Amino acid sequence: MHTDTERCVRAVQSKDARFDGVFFTAVLTTGIYCRPSCPGVPPKVKNMEFHPSAASCQRAGFRACKRCRPDTTPGSPAWNARADAVARAMRLIQDGVVDREGVPGLAARLGYSTRQIERQLLAELGAGPLALARAQRAQTARLLVETTPMPMARIAFAAGFSSIRTFNDTVREVFALTPGELRARAARGPAAGPPTPGVISLRLPFRAPLAPSNLFGHLAATAVPGVEEWRDGAYRRTLSLPYGHGIVALTPKPDHIACRLSLTDPRDLTVAISRCRWMLDLDADPVAVDDRLRADPLLAPLVDKEPGRRVPRTVDAAEFAVRAVLGQQVSTAAARTHAGRLVAAHGTPIDDPEGGLTHLFPGPEALAGLDPESLALPRSRRTTLLTLVRGLADGELRLDVDSDWEKARAQLMALPGFGPWTTEVVAMRALGDPDAFLPGDLGVRRAAQNLGLPSTPAALTARAAQWRPWRAYAVQYLWATDSHPINSLPV
Structure with a gap:
């Protein structure tokens, strides 16, 4: 998609949200990258550059737009509709395999050499597995910074960073803000009520339309007692995760799915979100x-x-x-x-x-x-x-x-x-x-x-x-x- 310049330009100029996550628009004059539906004034065509992933934009030196927040878009539908090595690799990266097992672990699961996987991902996504995992860690860090009172040091390691310095440098590079500035901006937003200790609340975006009746109806009607339940308009279930366990409550809203996560180990946040998105398609x-x-x-x-x-x-x-x-x-x-x-x-x-x-x-x-x-x-x-x-x-x-x-x-x-x-x-x-x-x-x-x-x-x-x-x-x-x-x- 990102190589079809004419089609991408039309999507950006019409602010077509259907393409959010399918490709990203990098603006050469400002050094930022946006989702196609960014509410800002579309840049001139000569200043647009299109990328297949947020990681590709970051690798090219662009930072995320503070207005449209392209890092929060739904994922590309291609990874769920394909069964080739690249699609399978993307599903594993989203499930946190690179953070837990490294690139060799990713390659071993797919039956390829690390060089083959890196070459295939770079050719199709403009970024290798480490860059793709880094972009995901940055988004996890942002969620924790903005939605929890956790100390920054804990957030750094929960998001998968090897050091606080790497965490600070990555956040500053990707969002053009320090972690403290991200938290301050979030605090100035609409009041969401006092946070519940140990609970992370966030929105899961999707491409419209979404019919919640069969989706949540099926999950609720087949719920296993003790593991799943429908309570107060939300589907709730327990989660077995790599570092511990969690409980999630998912509530259908007109333009998003409200998600409340309680985790025994915050390092499981990325995996928990990925699995909830997968479950709800x-x-x-x-x-x-x-x-x-x-x-x-x-x-x-x-x-x-x-x-x-x-x-x-x-x-x-x-x-x-x-x-x-x-x-x-x-x-x-x-x-x-x-x-x-x-x-x-x-x-x-x-x-x-x-x-x-x-x-x-x-x-x-x-x-x-x-x-x-x-x-x-x-x-x-x-x-x-x-x-x-x-x-x-x-x-x-x-x-x-x-x-x-x-x-x-x-x-x-x-x-x-x-x-x-x-x-x-x-x-x-x-x-x-x-x-x-x-x-x-x-x-x-x-x-x-x-x-x-x-x-x-x-x-x-x-x-x-x-x-x-x-x-x-x-x-x-x-x-x-x-x-x-x-x-x-x-x-």
């Missing part, structure tokens, strides 16, 4: 998705009725795979009951002063050795569950944001008890494949028949070829024709 491009689906005259009325549907995902792929097995051939209520029992018996207890959350969902290691006779499941499903968690625990099966979608499908289909439905629902909601499709799902088939679409799996798959690469979103629109609680916000 906030970096999607709803206009591109809906335009493709609207081209089918039988889907168009569904899209026009409530555009901007997202795919409700998960914060932990392994957790969702376990839950998918527990939900095989049973009702939503029964699946919640089975998962709740598993959590109560094997999850790690936590305290929740603001609600009713009690546990972290147990990881594969905690479940690998459980007694199959303790599971109130049919014998075949016990075998499926134990085979799954043992494969995850010993590393033979990897389900993560960087997973190769087709390889993961093949591995899942090889497990006993895993058929097309379970495999595709994991690909859709755990791995984030936007083209995952469930032609055999009862709700999808019923909706297809009512709309006049083919209702047999083979015929529906053939018809759905025109919806690619967004068939997972088509599933959301088809499911929405039902009156099931997953399709509406809780009262």
